[in-house]
Amino acid sequence: AQAYLDQLERGDALSTSFVADLAAALERSASRLEDGARDEDLAARLESLSVALEEGSGDAIAKKRRAALAETLSGIAARLR
DSSP states (O other): OHHHHHHHHHTTOSOHHHHHHHHHHHHHHHHHHHTTOOOHHHHHHHHHHHHHHHHOOOOHHHHHHHHHHHHHHHHHHHHHO
């Protein structure tokens, strides 16, 4: 997830505020998963971010990366449930 986020950020495909929000959610997710904890609120937040990514625009490469990141976020959300 972090690699896709970095690529999209470098390509200016995401707003600064979205990148910050997503980075914070990923950091929190990593911590929760490391502890083996469940977090329904965080899972719901990741799903919301996933939907926002899928609705975004950009060139073909950015769209492919956005879709891959959205899918990854959904997978992380599932693991947090």
